[in-house]
Structures are given as structure tokens and as C-alpha cells.
Amino acid sequence: MKMIFFSIFFLFIILDLKAEDGHELWLRKKSAVPVKVVSPKKSAILNNAVKELQQGWSGKANSTVKLTIKKDKSIKDDGFRIDGSGVTASTERGILYGVFELLRRQQTNQPVTSVVSNPSYQHRLLNHWDNLNGSVEQGFAGRSIFWRGENDLAVTENDRKLWQEYARASASVGLNGSSVNNVNASPLVLKEDALARVKGIADVLRPYGITTYLSVNFSSPVRLGGLKTSDPLDPEVIKWWQAKTKEIYALIPDFGGFLVKANSEGQPGPQDFGRTHADGANMLADLVKPYGGIVMWRAFVYSPTEKDRARQAYLEFMPFDGKFRDNVIIQVKNGPVDFQPREPFSPLFGAMKKTSVMPEVQITQEYLGRSNHLVFLSTMWEELLKSDTYQEGPGSTVARSTDGSIYNQKHTAIAGVANTGLDSTWSGHHFAQANWYAFGRLAWNNKLTSEQIADEWLRLTFANSAEGKTKAVGEEWERNFLVPAKQMMLESREAAVNYMMPLGLHHIFSPFGHYGPGPWYGPKSARPDWTSLYYHQADTAGIGFDRTKSGTNAVSQYHEPLASQFNDPATCPENYLLWFHHLPWDYKMKSGHTLWDELCLHYDKGVQQVRQFQKNWDQMQGYIDEERFSHVQSKLRRQAKDAQVWKDACLLYFQQFSRRPIPAELERPVYDLDFLQAIRPLTFFDQPQDRAATPQR
Amino acid sequence: MKMIFFSIFFLFIILDLKAEDGHELWLRKKSAVPVKVVSPKKSAILNNAVKELQQGWSGKANSTVKLTIKKDKSIKDDGFRIDGSGVTASTERGILYGVFELLRRQQTNQPVTSVVSNPSYQHRLLNHWDNLNGSVEQGFAGRSIFWRGENDLAVTENDRKLWQEYARASASVGLNGSSVNNVNASPLVLKEDALARVKGIADVLRPYGITTYLSVNFSSPVRLGGLKTSDPLDPEVIKWWQAKTKEIYALIPDFGGFLVKANSEGQPGPQDFGRTHADGANMLADLVKPYGGIVMWRAFVYSPTEKDRARQAYLEFMPFDGKFRDNVIIQVKNGPVDFQPREPFSPLFGAMKKTSVMPEVQITQEYLGRSNHLVFLSTMWEELLKSDTYQEGPGSTVARSTDGSIYNQKHTAIAGVANTGLDSTWSGHHFAQANWYAFGRLAWNNKLTSEQIADEWLRLTFANSAEGKTKAVGEEWERNFLVPAKQMMLESREAAVNYMMPLGLHHIFSPFGHYGPGPWYGPKSARPDWTSLYYHQADTAGIGFDRTKSGTNAVSQYHEPLASQFNDPATCPENYLLWFHHLPWDYKMKSGHTLWDELCLHYDKGVQQVRQFQKNWDQMQGYIDEERFSHVQSKLRRQAKDAQVWKDACLLYFQQFSRRPIPAELERPVYDLDFLQAIRPLTFFDQPQDRAATPQR
The missing domain is CATH 3.90.1330.10 (Alpha-glucuronidase, C-terminal domain)
Structure with a gap:
């Protein structure tokens, strides 16, 4: 009798797991309400827009939705206008984004009044740290969705189906670019067979308006091309890159460009040949320029010799402000160290006034509990974007310093290091999906509040599921699920901190996987700036890293009044206190x-x-x-x-x-x-x- | 600089560990106050009594303490009288116990008025489950203090020193017997070289009034003696045991007798030859009788066939009530199953009216968190001793049913399964020492309260230590250490339950070491009465073991009004509820x-x-x-x-x-x-x- 009970019990679980594995993300509405869609023409992107309307429409039955492509002064880039009659945009992508916005408003019970929405950033990218062997660096949701192995490059129907789901999800939140391989890049990604797979990816992503990018290894001319040097000023090297660029654009005419991690954590770069970041970035930028491509050059650099790692990106890049081509964007991590639970913003934001600068944030939770911890990162990014750099007076927020509001950047962009993998949840934790969602939404509109994003995501992800099997969505559902779940999300990052x-403590994790605590970590054999002792500086006198004027003077990299504010423990925000100060244990x-x-x-x-x-x-x-x-x-x-x-x-x-x-x-x-x-x-x-x-x- | 700090820090720790490892137990007072002791004669025991007075006296300086041995109607067995002039007793042991009581009163700030104290039980034993190979069954404090290995039997000076410390500690709380090998006994303990070691032990224990006993394997005649049978009625077998008994008493003239686990958990016994427990026990009892020895025959028996293990000891032993020799004592575990965190008392207590019955409790924490958990067992034993069996009307407590107050037992005794080992704490946890202490104190006086025992033990163990290094003992010390520590001890067993x-849940532990939880444990291959499922009987209808009249009827083994009280969930004490009842989850x-x-x-x-x-x-x-x-x-x-x-x-x-x-x-x-x-x-x-x-x- 007992055995029978158990069997039934487990069968129930297995059947049910198949029923809801989270793979549908926030795209769940299967509506049967008929709608008539008028599209100006047939095209891959517009066809997808029409399909979304037809399968997700939950407005008035038999409404007519008109999709209109035309120039409009109030509509910028891929922006759109929605109103009672339909969606207007100046690009096909704009139509698609407008359709997703229209459906989102219907599904989250927001009014569909006349609304114009323009993207905060032109380029809104996911950076996938996916290796060609199928592993994902700092990926906690299984193996790569893009790569299986260097010798298994053929594109399958399953690949295409998955990439299509991925592209749809990214497009639905307004993303328009994907860099599909790790910034610690293998030169092999530029081999013919690998590029053929990249073309396969690009072909599936394109109908959702997603542009494909690649990370490149700066030593590729030597390691793949067999040249004797990778010196960016060497004519043979330039020739090699030129040919490779041409080869890529022949396969992918709308290829987005290159993402480069150079002279950082052992990666090769122009400094290996006595050249500068500008020399390296500009060489590549010149090559992609004719095709409309861009180069995203990462500022995540630091060497073990400098006394304060937090100062280094600023020291290394500021001298080159104005020296980069206009299609180079310097990609700067949110904080001066490395994706810690909380950092002050990187002082490069707003400081590089003659260079395009883009924020890089991390969607995957490398330092925030991997996919085991529920940490809604939107509040962290909101904190970053709203941080005031004061570089052009009060209100020079990181958002405004990077989205073109203040500086006349040729390109504006933002990147998030993706948290996708083959796990059926995509992200390893159902709530980690919200971080992908939130990044897209903030990339589109860097003024959104985390509260609104959480509200949308919860409704889309949970209200439209398992109907008939759970309590009906309504006032009770909102009170007992939506409100407390949202509260948990909004509080979760502060809880993790x-x-x-x-x-203001930072970088005190275990060396085993950046996961658990390791404040004691500091073997003599290790680079000091890779140990915890370096960062917390605890001793019997006190704790914290002295970055004041009498310490490493990192405070001076911030514009006044921040430099003075951070310099004085009495005015330094307490959540950054030990970032900037070494204070006695009985400090009041x-x-x-x-x-x-x-x-x-x-x-x-x-x-x-x-x-x-x-x-x-x-x-x-x-x-x-x-x-x-x-x-x-x-x-x-x-x-x-x-x-x-x-x-x-x-x-x-x-x-x-x-x-x-x-x-x-x-x-x-x-x-x-x-x-x-x-x-x-x-x-x-x-x-x-x-x-x-x-x-x- | 940091390295130097660390070195000093660790050195400090190491030095200090040596300074206080808990090995001194509750015997810490080193007093310099001079005292004059008048002893009636010199003898090993009396010399120890004098020594204790001289090194521990903290009364008035230069007092004279007179030790007097004489008959006194109010002093029974090893009892004593203490008063202003000294200690009076009718035995040397009595003098020793009186001296320890006198010193304890001085050291715990109790008045030393005229007091007569007689032991509740004649035989107050520790049972050591120590194997000849040096391991200790259910021992959580390191290896055996008595045995190192079957081929390493020579007695060393270190052995003698340790045994002497052990004997002193046991005597100080009134214990007077030690069975020095495991009840799952190796026949080899009766070999000549092993017996020589036992003699060595006995010689060290004797000056502290501790009598030595042995556990014997019922198959010894076959396995050690080479006979064809171990049938207790076989003349050759009797002859073999007779010779062995003579050999032992030649070595140890005051040898206490045998402890036997027979026909229990795979141990051999008289039932293997169609004989009864009485046949087996009486044969051995007859042999030791001429020497004044006793046989402690354990009632811990159960077979997998009976439907309720809790009923079995009663079913198997009650038919033989009155059939045992007067120097046989039936040793009964406190509860009907096996040393669980809480059991009702065994129904054999009080029920065997024509047989000497002794309680066996477990000092070592087999089921109570080993030496990792702080669980003061005194309250459990107090609960047992005060349980009313009603066998001779109200007030027929387990204490009174076993200590001779009600029944005219020839012998009264109590045994505790020891928690000693080579660990420098003796018991693995400093607070586990309190269980050794408490067992001795309750064996001496089964009316003591746990509160008093805890108070004594805390003062003796912690107040007389590390003087000058901790806050001075006094009113503040009592308020901030003694009171809360005592409260913790008194609450600890209930916390563990x-x-x-x-x-009333029981026996739902993990099969790995009786330590962690394992309510799910119930493989088909296992004996049902060794699984958890057998004991908790949880199903969707409810939980608990139905031992009511409509269940296994174990309740009927208890005397009225208990049988009816236990039978009805409305009157059954709730802390035994699921022991006796299977009840629905929504039972009120x-x-x-x-x-x-x-x-x-x-x-x-x-x-x-x-x-x-x-x-x-x-x-x-x-x-x-x-x-x-x-x-x-x-x-x-x-x-x-x-x-x-x-x-x-x-x-x-x-x-x-x-x-x-x-x-x-x-x-x-x-x-x-x-x-x-x-x-x-x-x-x-x-x-x-x-x-x-x-x-x-």
C-alpha cells in the first residue's frame, strides 16, 4: 500500500516537471482573441511582428492593428509610437519593439494610450562568455546555447529552434545585439568552419533584429594566421585582419563588429608590442568602418604592480581620451574592480568626454551566488545608472553620461554579460530570468524603475501560466503573490550585500569559484590583488581599504564634490565606507x-x-x-x-x-x-x- | 608584521590548551589550608581518604577531622555520618564517601551540618562497552582507557596512573563497581593474559572502593575452552565455568561477578540450547555465590518475529519471575526499546516482584548527539526514577521498586553505560562529564534533584579552575555563569527531544551511527524492527505506533491506572503520545x-x-x-x-x-x-x- 502511494506520488512529480520547466520565460501568452494586422510589406522582421500580434493579442476581439513605417521627428533610431490604431516606427525593428510593448501593456494591465518610446542606447548587447568547446565562463545554467565543441560546428535544426527562441526573448525586451563568444577569445572562432556557424547564428538572430558580434583574440594573426607578430601597426597584420574582416562581412553583411579584451588578465594586446590601446582599437575600427561596424574595447585592465587595482582602468585610459576612432566604444564595467555585490561607479564614466563609453554590467551572477541565489540585479543597475558623476554639473548621471544626453558620442551602447545556458530554465534559477529581462528593459529605457520592471516580469512570467491549476489571477493573486514577490526581488540585492x-567590503570571496566567503584568502604565492587580504586590510587597528588622499588617492579620480565626499568618512555614504576608508573597529x-x-x-x-x-x-x-x-x-x-x-x-x-x-x-x-x-x-x-x-x- | 602577530596568537592558543584540557573533571580543589586527620588505621582506602582531606580541605585551618569506623543503626552499607568532628562509617568505603561528601559541601558552599547519608543502591556500576582491541562501542571520547589490543595486555605505569584517576573520580561520586569490558563480550577476556590485565585494573581500582566485574560471552566454553557445547546444564560446561571462576577469584579475591548479554542482538545464550534465561543465569550465579559474587543478566532482548519490540523483554522475562537465584539481578534498560531520547519506563520495573531488578541507563550519548551535543541526562534519569509504576499502589516509583524500599531484594543495583575514553576531556564534551557525575550521584541517592546535581557539578568543575585568569567567583559569577549554565543543562534534554x-516519536534516526535523522530509513532488506518506518508508522492518515488495546496492546503491560491512561489519547501524557497512539494529522x-x-x-x-x-x-x-x-x-x-x-x-x-x-x-x-x-x-x-x-x- 505504501509503495503504491509512493509510485503515484513520484509519477505526478515527473509529469508535472515536464509541464512547466520555465523555458517559456516571460513569453507565455497564448491568446485566441482574433486580431487583424495590416503590415506595410512582408519581411522577416515584420512577419515576426505580425506573428507576435496574432498569437498574443488580448485586446478587443477583431481589432485592426496597423503597422506603419515612416519618418517621424519624435521617433529616434529603433523607437516607436503606439496608439489606438497600431504601431508606427521608422525602422522594421522599431515596429517589432512597438508590437512587443503593445502586447506587454495588454498582458500587464497597463493602459495602451498614445506612447512614444525611444531607446536609451543604440546598441543593446548581450555578451556571451561562451567558449567554442561548449563551456560558459561564469555560466551557471548549463552549457552554451551557441557552441558545442570546436569539432562539432554544424548547425542543426535544434540549434536553430533554440537560437530563434533566444532571439525572440531578447528582442521582446528591446535587445539588438549579441556577442556570441567569450571575451577570453579563442583565435579559432575566426576559422572558416567556426565563421560558418556564426553565419548560421546571425541568420536566425537577424529576423528578430539582433545583430551578431564576435569577441576576437588580439593574437589571432600569429596564432591562427601564422604571422610572426600581431603588432597592430605591422602592415602584414593589418592585411590579415582586413582579409578576415572581409571574409566575415561576406558571410554576414550586417555583422556588428568586434569586442576585444586586450592586455587584461593574460589576454594579448597591443601593449605586448609597445603599442597603445588606441593603436589596437583604431586599427580594427578602421577595418570595420566601411561596413558600418564598431569596436567595443574593454577597459577592464589592471596589473599586479600598481598599488590600487581600483585606480588602474582610469589611469590607463584617460590619457587616450579623444584618441580613439569614432566607431570605437570603450566598454567599462560598472565598478572600478570587478562586478562585486556593491561598488561605487567606475570613475571613467563621464570622465572620458571625447570618447564613446559604454557600461558593461554582469547579468550572470559570478559574485552574487551564481544561479543558487535569488538576487534581482535591476536595483544594482538602477543604482549605477542614477549615480551622479558631476562631470558636467549635478545630474551628470552615469546614464546621461553614456546615452548621448550629455556628450556627443557617435555611438551609444550598453552590454550585459549573459546568464543563458542549456538549462531548461535558460538561466539556472527561475528568478535569474528576471535579470535578463531587466537588463533588456533598462538598456531600452535607462530611466525605468526596478519596481516597474519587477512588476512587469512577475505578471508576464507567472500570471500567464498553469491556468486552471493555480489560484486565479486577480486582486487576491496580486496581494498574495505579486506584491510580496516583488518586494522580495527589490530587497534581494541589498540582502546579498x-x-x-x-x-563597502569587496572581493573577499573564496578562490574556489567566486562563490563562498574567503576573507582569509591570501597565500604568499598569489598576486596580492587576487587575494582578499589586499581588499579588506583587516588588522587589530581596523578594517577597510584606504583610498583617501592619504591612502591610494583613488578618491581623486572622482569629480568634485564626490572626491571630497568620499574622502571624508563623515560624508562618505556608509555603503561605500570600507571601500574608501580603513577605520578603527570602534568607529562610530x-x-x-x-x-x-x-x-x-x-x-x-x-x-x-x-x-x-x-x-x-x-x-x-x-x-x-x-x-x-x-x-x-x-x-x-x-x-x-x-x-x-x-x-x-x-x-x-x-x-x-x-x-x-x-x-x-x-x-x-x-x-x-x-x-x-x-x-x-x-x-x-x-x-x-x-x-x-x-x-x- | 601580520605574520608575527599570527605566530604569537597561535602560540598562545597552544600553550593555553595544555593548561586546561578538562582532564581534572570536577576534582580541582588544590587547597593549602592545613588540616589534621585522625584515622583509625592505615589501609589503602583510608589512606586515600586522608590524602583527599589533606589536599582538598577548605574548612577552618588546623581543624581536626576524625575518621571513625563503627557500627551504627542509622548507617547502612557504605553509608556515613558527617558532622563537626569528622566522618563516621561502618566500612572503609563509607569513610571515603563521607570524606568526598564533606569536601564537596565545603567546595560548593553547602553547610556541613550533621548529616547521615546511605546509598540508594548497594551496587553502583559503570558498564564500559570497551573492546579488547581498544575500541569502545558507542564511545565518543576516543579509545578505551582499559584496553589497547588483544596482543598488548601488559600493564604500564601510564595505565595505572589513568586508572587511578578514573577510580578516584568514580569513587568521589559514590560509584563502587566497574564492568571493564563490552557486553558484546569477546571470549578472549577470560584468557590468562587478559585476566592478568583485569587483575591489574582491579588492584588499582580497589583502593578507591571500586569492585571489578567482567562481561562474559556465553559461548566461552566452546570458543575459548574448546568444548563441544556451551549448554548451561551440561556438566562439562559447568566444570569449565567453575574452573574459570576459581581462576578469576584467585587473581581478584573481591571480584564482583559477571555481566551477561545473552540471546540478544546475535549474542549467544542459553536459548541456543533450549534452555531459559533462568537456566543460564543461575548456573553462573551458583558458581560465583561462594565468593560473594553476583550475576547481572540483561533483559535487553527482542526478536524480529514479535509484532512490537517494546513488548518483548516483558514477555520473555515475566514468566521467570521468582525463578532466579538471589544473587542474580535482572538488568533492565530504562525504556522498553533502546535508550531513545524519551521513552516511558520499562514495564518490567516493579512488575518482577520476586526477582532483583536493576535499572540500566546510558551515560554515553548513543542516541543523544554523541559527544557533540550538550545534553544533561540527569533530568532523563530523574524522570525515570520518579515514574510511578503503581505496582504496589501509588508511589511505587521505579526508584522505590528497585532500591529495596518496596521489594525485599537480596541485591539492589544500578548501572550506567560509561562515556569514558582516552580523550583528555574523558568524555568528549566538557559537559558530558556532568553525566558521569550525575549518574554517580543519583546511584548514591536516587532522590537527588537534577538542579542540585547540576549546581554541584558546575561549581566543582568551573569555579575551582583557572583562578586569576577569569572573573572571580562570587555573586556576579553565580548570576552570570552558574545560573544560566544550570538553566541550559536542565533544559538541554528537553531541547534534544x-x-x-x-x-513520543522514537527510533527514527539514520542507520549511520544512530546520530542524525533517518525517518525515511526502511529498506526491504532490513529487519523491520531496525527501521524507522516500523516505529513512526507515518502515512497520509496519521503518525505514531498504535500500542493501545486495539493495537499491539503494549499498554496492558503497565499497571493500572497507567494501562488505561496510556490507552486513551485524551489522558496519555502528550510527551508519550505517538509512542502509544497512531493519530490523524489534524488530531487536536x-x-x-x-x-x-x-x-x-x-x-x-x-x-x-x-x-x-x-x-x-x-x-x-x-x-x-x-x-x-x-x-x-x-x-x-x-x-x-x-x-x-x-x-x-x-x-x-x-x-x-x-x-x-x-x-x-x-x-x-x-x-x-x-x-x-x-x-x-x-x-x-x-x-x-x-x-x-x-x-x-
Whole structure:
């Protein structure tokens, strides 16, 4: 009897998992409401726009939607106007984006009044750190959707189907470019057979308005072309790149251009030949210019010799402001170090006034709990975009400094390092899909609020699913699911900062996978700027990295009044405090607590926040499908465990220096420090479903 | 600079660990106050009594303490009288116990008024489950203090020193017997060279009044003697045992007798030859009788065929009540199953009216978190001793049914399965020493309260240590250390019941070491009564083992009014509810909660209790030496982790059947069920210091 019960039980689970694996993302509405669409012509992009309307229309039955392509002063680039009669745009892409906006408004219960919407950035790219062997650097959702192996390059029907789903999803949030291989680029991507596969990708992405880009290895002329040098000023080298560029454009006439990581973390670059970043970038830019291509040149550079890694990109790039071709864009990570849970914005934003500069953010959660932690990154990006650089007076936000509002950039762009993989969820965690969604939405409109984005995403992703199997969408659903789920999303990044690196702490993770805590990490054999000790500088006197004028003076890279504000602990925002200051353990915080107590309170709060997420989530059972409910429930458990590991590791480690008790009212650590120093947090709690969260495709 | 700091820091730790490793137990007072002792004669025991007075006296300087041996109607057995002038007793042992009591009163600030104290039980034994190869069954404090290996039997000076410390500690709490090898006995213990070692042990234990006993294997005549049978009625077998008995008594004239586990869990016994427990026990009893020896025959028997293991000892032994020799004592485990966190008392207590019956309790924490969890067992034993059997009317407690108050037993005795080992703490956890202490104190006086025992032990163990290095003992010390530490001890067993097996649940542990949770354990290949499924009987209808009249009728083994009280869920104490009843998940508890909710609340409460222990303990830093403080702090962390594992495992497993949510206000699980089912909880959190808690001797 008991055995029979079990069999039925498990069968139920298996059947249901197939029913809802999250693969449909936020594109779920299958409407049967008839609509008449009038399109100006047939084309791949317009056909997709028509198809979207026909399968997703939930307006008045038998309405007529007119798609109109015409010039309009108020419509810029791929922008659009929607109104009662249809969609107007000056490009086919604009029509497609307008259609997605129209459907989104219908599906999220927003009014479809007359609206003009123009993109904040011309180029809105995903950067895929996908290797040709099929692995994904910092990818936590299975293997690459683009690559299977260097010897398995033929394009299959399955490939095309998946790429098409991918392109549709990206287009639906306004993205228009994909760089399809890792910035740590293999020269082999430029081989004929690999380029044939890239053409295959481009052909599937094009009908959704997605332009294809490639990351290139600066040593390709030597390593692939057999030349003796890759010196960018060498005529043979230029010739080689010229031929390669021509070959690419012959295959992909609308190829977008190159993304380059040069002289960074061991990657080759022009400095290897005594040349400058400008020499390297300009050489490539000149070659793609005739085809309308661009070069995105990354500013993520640092060497072990300089005393403060956070200063280096600025020091290395500022001298070349104005020296780059107009089709070069300097791609700058949001913060001066490397995608930490919280960094102040990179001082390059707004400072390079004569160069196109684009922000790079990370959608994949390299430092934010991988695909195990629910961390909605939109609030982090919103914080970045709204940060005021003061470079051209108050209001010179990072957004306005990069989107053309202030500087007359030839090109405006933004890039997000993608979190896609073959996992059936695409992103490893159902809520990680929201980060892909949010990046697209912010790239389109950098003034959107995270609250609005979360609201949209939750409605699109969960309201239109599993109908008949969960409580009906309505006022109760909104109160008991939408509101608390949104609240959790909006709070989640601050929770992660709290349990990982509060008060401006950064780069104190374990060397095993950038996942768990490792504040103790600092072997003598390691590059100092790859250790945790370098960044937290904890000793019995205090903690924090002194970047003030009496320290490394990194503060001076910021425009006044920021330089002075950051320089003084009394005016420095407390969430950046230990980024800029080394302060005594009994430093008095604004709350009245000592620095040590405040640190403890933050770590503890992070743990409590995740526990509260768990409680809230469990209350939502029944309001969405059971499969995604359970999956997220399990992920939240892992997150709660990990938060405890972080709290215990950091507090017990720093307590060796602070020599102060953890405030008596706080829950005590449950791990011993030496235990935490011995384990690999990444794998310690691993279980099968962490490694393959849902069925792999 | 940082390196130098570290070196000093670690040196400090190492030096300090040596300074306080807990090896001195509760015997710490080194007093310099001079005292004059008048002893009636010189003897090994009396010399030890004099020595204790001289080194531990903290009364008035230059007092005279007179030790007097004389008959006195009010002094029974090894009892004593203490008063202003000294100690009076009728035996040398009595003098020794009186001296220890006198010193204890001085050291714990109790008045030394005229007091007569007689032991509740004549025989107060530790049972050591130590194997000849040096391992200890269910021992969690390192290897055996008695055995190193079957080929390493020579007695060394180190052996003698350790045994002497052991004997002194046992005597100080009134114990007077030690069975020095495992009840799962090797026949080899009766070989000449092993017996020579036993003589060595006995010679060291004797001066502290400790009598030596041995566990014997019932097949020894075949396996050691080379006979064809071990049938207890076979003349050759009797002859063999007779010769062996003579050999032992020649070596150890005051040898105590035999402890026998027969026909139990694969051990041989008289039933193998168609004989009865009485046949077997009486044969051995007749042989030791001339020497004044006794036989302790264990009633821990059960076979896989009977439908309810809890009924079996009673069924098997009751028919032989009155059939045993007067120097046989039936040794009965406290509960009917096996040392679970909570069991009702064994129905054999009080029921065998014509046989000497002795309780066996377990000091080592086989089912109570090993030496990782702080669980003060005194409250459990107090609960047992005060349980009313009603066998001779109200007030027929287990204590009175076994200590001679009710029945005219020839011998009264009590045994505790020891928790000693070579670990420098003796017991693996500093607080596990308190269980050794408490067992001795209750064996001496089964009316003592756990509160008094805890108070004594804490003062003796922590107040007399590390003087000058911690806050001075006094009113503040009592308020901030003694009171909360005592509270923690007194609450600790209930906390363990809460996070392991509340409401009468039992035997739902993991098969890996009786340590972690394993409610799911029930492979088809296993004996049903060795699985968890057999004991919790959870299904969608409810949970619990139906031992009512309509179930296995185990209730009928109890005397009225207990049988009726246990039989009715409305009158059954709720802490035994699921021991006796299978009840629906929505059964209404006295609290008003459903059974499911109540179960959840108990598990959660257990976790919260351990967390509160942690908070309280951390507040005590500075009131005791740093070494033991840190060690216990680390153990409490492990306990908190384990409590979470227990809670999550049991709630998530049972939730599959209850199909009800965990009450919304409770903290959510942080482990997934399939993860917990895959790990071995015993080793999952293991770290070096768990395996060798403190330096091994």
C-alpha cells in the first residue's frame, strides 16, 4: 500500500516537471482573441511582428492593428509610437519593439494610450562568455546555447529552434545585439568552419533584429594566421585582419563588429608590442568602418604592480581620451574592480568626454551566488545608472553620461554579460530570468524603475501560466503573490550585500569559484590583488581599504564634490565606507553603533532577510505552478544556508582582529572558522539538482 | 608584521590548551589550608581518604577531622555520618564517601551540618562497552582507557596512573563497581593474559572502593575452552565455568561477578540450547555465590518475529519471575526499546516482584548527539526514577521498586553505560562529564534533584579552575555563569527531544551511527524492527505506533491506572503520545493546535532552544577559562547545525504524508529532503576537532 502511494506520488512529480520547466520565460501568452494586422510589406522582421500580434493579442476581439513605417521627428533610431490604431516606427525593428510593448501593456494591465518610446542606447548587447568547446565562463545554467565543441560546428535544426527562441526573448525586451563568444577569445572562432556557424547564428538572430558580434583574440594573426607578430601597426597584420574582416562581412553583411579584451588578465594586446590601446582599437575600427561596424574595447585592465587595482582602468585610459576612432566604444564595467555585490561607479564614466563609453554590467551572477541565489540585479543597475558623476554639473548621471544626453558620442551602447545556458530554465534559477529581462528593459529605457520592471516580469512570467491549476489571477493573486514577490526581488540585492560584503567590503570571496566567503584568502604565492587580504586590510587597528588622499588617492579620480565626499568618512555614504576608508573597529557609525557591531548587524540582517524571503515564498504556494514554486523554494533553502556560511565566515574571521563580541542579541555562528576555511563552499552543500537544476536540453 | 602577530596568537592558543584540557573533571580543589586527620588505621582506602582531606580541605585551618569506623543503626552499607568532628562509617568505603561528601559541601558552599547519608543502591556500576582491541562501542571520547589490543595486555605505569584517576573520580561520586569490558563480550577476556590485565585494573581500582566485574560471552566454553557445547546444564560446561571462576577469584579475591548479554542482538545464550534465561543465569550465579559474587543478566532482548519490540523483554522475562537465584539481578534498560531520547519506563520495573531488578541507563550519548551535543541526562534519569509504576499502589516509583524500599531484594543495583575514553576531556564534551557525575550521584541517592546535581557539578568543575585568569567567583559569577549554565543543562534534554523525537516519536534516526535523522530509513532488506518506518508508522492518515488495546496492546503491560491512561489519547501524557497512539494529522492537541502543527512547533522550538544556549554561552565568556569556553562554544555550533538538520529532515519527510504546510510563523527548512537523504549526517559537518575533540592521551 505504501509503495503504491509512493509510485503515484513520484509519477505526478515527473509529469508535472515536464509541464512547466520555465523555458517559456516571460513569453507565455497564448491568446485566441482574433486580431487583424495590416503590415506595410512582408519581411522577416515584420512577419515576426505580425506573428507576435496574432498569437498574443488580448485586446478587443477583431481589432485592426496597423503597422506603419515612416519618418517621424519624435521617433529616434529603433523607437516607436503606439496608439489606438497600431504601431508606427521608422525602422522594421522599431515596429517589432512597438508590437512587443503593445502586447506587454495588454498582458500587464497597463493602459495602451498614445506612447512614444525611444531607446536609451543604440546598441543593446548581450555578451556571451561562451567558449567554442561548449563551456560558459561564469555560466551557471548549463552549457552554451551557441557552441558545442570546436569539432562539432554544424548547425542543426535544434540549434536553430533554440537560437530563434533566444532571439525572440531578447528582442521582446528591446535587445539588438549579441556577442556570441567569450571575451577570453579563442583565435579559432575566426576559422572558416567556426565563421560558418556564426553565419548560421546571425541568420536566425537577424529576423528578430539582433545583430551578431564576435569577441576576437588580439593574437589571432600569429596564432591562427601564422604571422610572426600581431603588432597592430605591422602592415602584414593589418592585411590579415582586413582579409578576415572581409571574409566575415561576406558571410554576414550586417555583422556588428568586434569586442576585444586586450592586455587584461593574460589576454594579448597591443601593449605586448609597445603599442597603445588606441593603436589596437583604431586599427580594427578602421577595418570595420566601411561596413558600418564598431569596436567595443574593454577597459577592464589592471596589473599586479600598481598599488590600487581600483585606480588602474582610469589611469590607463584617460590619457587616450579623444584618441580613439569614432566607431570605437570603450566598454567599462560598472565598478572600478570587478562586478562585486556593491561598488561605487567606475570613475571613467563621464570622465572620458571625447570618447564613446559604454557600461558593461554582469547579468550572470559570478559574485552574487551564481544561479543558487535569488538576487534581482535591476536595483544594482538602477543604482549605477542614477549615480551622479558631476562631470558636467549635478545630474551628470552615469546614464546621461553614456546615452548621448550629455556628450556627443557617435555611438551609444550598453552590454550585459549573459546568464543563458542549456538549462531548461535558460538561466539556472527561475528568478535569474528576471535579470535578463531587466537588463533588456533598462538598456531600452535607462530611466525605468526596478519596481516597474519587477512588476512587469512577475505578471508576464507567472500570471500567464498553469491556468486552471493555480489560484486565479486577480486582486487576491496580486496581494498574495505579486506584491510580496516583488518586494522580495527589490530587497534581494541589498540582502546579498548584507550577508556577503556590507559597508563597502569587496572581493573577499573564496578562490574556489567566486562563490563562498574567503576573507582569509591570501597565500604568499598569489598576486596580492587576487587575494582578499589586499581588499579588506583587516588588522587589530581596523578594517577597510584606504583610498583617501592619504591612502591610494583613488578618491581623486572622482569629480568634485564626490572626491571630497568620499574622502571624508563623515560624508562618505556608509555603503561605500570600507571601500574608501580603513577605520578603527570602534568607529562610530551614524546609527550610534561601533563599526564592528554595525558589521555584525548587517551580516545578521542578510541572513534574516533570506529567511524572511523563504517564509514569504512558502506563503505563495498555490498562486503559481507547483514546479516553479518548488524549484525556487529549494533554491531559497540553499541561499539561506549559504547566507549563514557567509555570515559565520566573515564575522568569525574578522573577530580575530576586532577582538570584540558579536552583539549579544544576534544569533550565534553555527560553523567554526577552521571548518569554513577547510571546506569548499561551492560544493559543500551541492546536491544533484544544484548541478543540473532542471532537465538539460 | 601580520605574520608575527599570527605566530604569537597561535602560540598562545597552544600553550593555553595544555593548561586546561578538562582532564581534572570536577576534582580541582588544590587547597593549602592545613588540616589534621585522625584515622583509625592505615589501609589503602583510608589512606586515600586522608590524602583527599589533606589536599582538598577548605574548612577552618588546623581543624581536626576524625575518621571513625563503627557500627551504627542509622548507617547502612557504605553509608556515613558527617558532622563537626569528622566522618563516621561502618566500612572503609563509607569513610571515603563521607570524606568526598564533606569536601564537596565545603567546595560548593553547602553547610556541613550533621548529616547521615546511605546509598540508594548497594551496587553502583559503570558498564564500559570497551573492546579488547581498544575500541569502545558507542564511545565518543576516543579509545578505551582499559584496553589497547588483544596482543598488548601488559600493564604500564601510564595505565595505572589513568586508572587511578578514573577510580578516584568514580569513587568521589559514590560509584563502587566497574564492568571493564563490552557486553558484546569477546571470549578472549577470560584468557590468562587478559585476566592478568583485569587483575591489574582491579588492584588499582580497589583502593578507591571500586569492585571489578567482567562481561562474559556465553559461548566461552566452546570458543575459548574448546568444548563441544556451551549448554548451561551440561556438566562439562559447568566444570569449565567453575574452573574459570576459581581462576578469576584467585587473581581478584573481591571480584564482583559477571555481566551477561545473552540471546540478544546475535549474542549467544542459553536459548541456543533450549534452555531459559533462568537456566543460564543461575548456573553462573551458583558458581560465583561462594565468593560473594553476583550475576547481572540483561533483559535487553527482542526478536524480529514479535509484532512490537517494546513488548518483548516483558514477555520473555515475566514468566521467570521468582525463578532466579538471589544473587542474580535482572538488568533492565530504562525504556522498553533502546535508550531513545524519551521513552516511558520499562514495564518490567516493579512488575518482577520476586526477582532483583536493576535499572540500566546510558551515560554515553548513543542516541543523544554523541559527544557533540550538550545534553544533561540527569533530568532523563530523574524522570525515570520518579515514574510511578503503581505496582504496589501509588508511589511505587521505579526508584522505590528497585532500591529495596518496596521489594525485599537480596541485591539492589544500578548501572550506567560509561562515556569514558582516552580523550583528555574523558568524555568528549566538557559537559558530558556532568553525566558521569550525575549518574554517580543519583546511584548514591536516587532522590537527588537534577538542579542540585547540576549546581554541584558546575561549581566543582568551573569555579575551582583557572583562578586569576577569569572573573572571580562570587555573586556576579553565580548570576552570570552558574545560573544560566544550570538553566541550559536542565533544559538541554528537553531541547534534544524537541529537535530529534518529540511527542513520543522514537527510533527514527539514520542507520549511520544512530546520530542524525533517518525517518525515511526502511529498506526491504532490513529487519523491520531496525527501521524507522516500523516505529513512526507515518502515512497520509496519521503518525505514531498504535500500542493501545486495539493495537499491539503494549499498554496492558503497565499497571493500572497507567494501562488505561496510556490507552486513551485524551489522558496519555502528550510527551508519550505517538509512542502509544497512531493519530490523524489534524488530531487536536491540548494546546489547540493540530498534531501536525504541534510537531512542527516542537521541532522548531528545539532549534531555537539550542540557539538560545549559544547566546547564553557566549555571554559567559570570561567567567571560565578560555579553553573550555571555546571548546563548548564550538560544540554548541555543531549542535545548532545538527538540530537544524533534524528539524528539516523530520518535517520535510513527514510533510509528504501530512500534506500540510509548516506553520507560517516558523522558520523554513534550509535543507532539501533529497539532500538530507543522501548525506551521512554524522560525517557531513565533521571537522578535525570533532574526531579528536581535544588532545588524545
